[in-house]
Amino acid sequence: MKSGTVWICTVAVLAGIVIGFVGGAFRWCLQLADRGRVELVDWSHHLPGPGWLVPIAVAAAGATLAALVVRWMPLAAGSGIQHVEAVYRGAARPPGLLLLPAKFVGGVLAIGSGLVLGREGPTVHMGAAIGAQAARYGGLSDPDVRMMQTALGGAGLAVAFNAPIGGALFTIEEATKSVRLKTVLATLCATATAVACARLILGDRPDFLVDPVAPLSTVWIPVFVVFGLITGCLGAFYSRLVLSMLDAVAAVPRIPAVAKASIIGAIVGLMAFVDPHAVGGGDALTQLIVGGGALALPLALGYLAVRVFAGPLSYAAAVPGGLFAPLLAVGALWGVLFVGVLNLLWPNDGHSLAVPMAIVGMAAFFGAVVRAPLTAVVLVIEMTGITALAVPMLAATAAAVLTAELLKSPPIYDSLRERMQPDGNRDTLYSDERRNRGGQ
Structure with missing residues (x-):
């Protein structure tokens, strides 16, 4: 050898x-x-x-x-x-x-x-x-x-x-x-x-086209830390929702896995008819946000609620596909929503924070769910080509990961790995499916 x-x-x-x-x-x-x-x-x-x-x-x-x-x-x-x-x-x-x-x-x-x-x-x-x-x-x-x-x-x-x-x-x-x-x-x-x-x-360009962002004053860092702390809670909730949705779909008796995937696909198709931005990996929606497109607060809240639910539901269909890209879209939406609420509670020039907070939200939410903070920060910087937000991004991501740790929410892939059968080639979802089919 x-x-x-x-x-x-x-x-x-x-x-x-x-x-x-x-x-x-x-x-x-x-x-x-x-x-x-x-x-x-x-x-x-x-x-x-x-x-x-x-x-x-x-x-x-x-x-x-x-x-x-x-x-x-x-x-x-x-x-x-x-x-x-x-x-x-x-x-x-x-x-x-x-x-x-x-x-x-x-x-x-x-x-x-x-x-x-x-x-x-x-x-x-x-x-x-x-x-x-x-x-x-x-x-x-x-x-x-x-x-x-x-x-x-x-x-x-x-x-x-x-x-x-x-x-x-x-x-x-x-x-x-x-x-x-x-x-x-x-x-x-x-x-x-x-x-x-x-x-x-x-081609060779960042995944998301973002206008240059000026470095933020250090007086905003505490705001990003608070944002990260709340993001950690959201990340812990999302991780548990993914696992709960897997269990819920697997527990439905006497319905084959293929039929379950068809039903979930039909639900997603209805969402797509209502608004295409609500489904898919989320790149177009993320580009709209980080590109400076205006997104009304109720619309951001609606997108966030739909995608937080639709991501775990889609993953429960047990078809090929990952979790990372949808996490970035949810993080960007959460950043926009946070700034909108901040403006309502504390009227200021916070509108200029919308794009920076969305970009930081991508890294912080990713870090809270996956528990890979350095990967999250570097990934978002490479995808956006923006380095001016490195300090607030590090602060928010650290706060988000710390909060998820304190809430005892395990990294999502650790949880998914523990659900695999001993041979490592199938998740427990399939074990449940086999039991539901009488062990065939």
């Missing part, structure tokens, strides 16, 4: 090329699906008769097909990040290459149909599958195979958000929770290569 550092970096680069192009193609397909969904909803509004049935039928069909993909490949369900972490810890087997088409096709069907899921889950898991297979072909030892799949998972996250440093930090801070030179080198090589290749397909 080969285990030299140079050879490991070489394998990481070659695997990074593959996930770069695969992940870039995946994002490109999702962009097409997002545009098509918006056009479909607009067309359905002009149809005579019950045009609202069209987006419901399309979303239900997409969720159904994605659930059928999961029936063929159960490991493709959900985010997959918890599986990557379990593999690194030796509690699950590394994924095989069959996971690649399952995550790609299932993810496009599920996320493209409008389910409130993130693109990063499939790209992380696809990267892990590519990394594990490349390590096997490269003759690496079993520990290095597990390490390589984790490093390539970070590269997948980097491709999902065009955030190479954030992807590398994810591997270190969240997936491995350790700093080892071999892992760091493999991750950096894979991430740099993957993002460079993905940019050949998607």
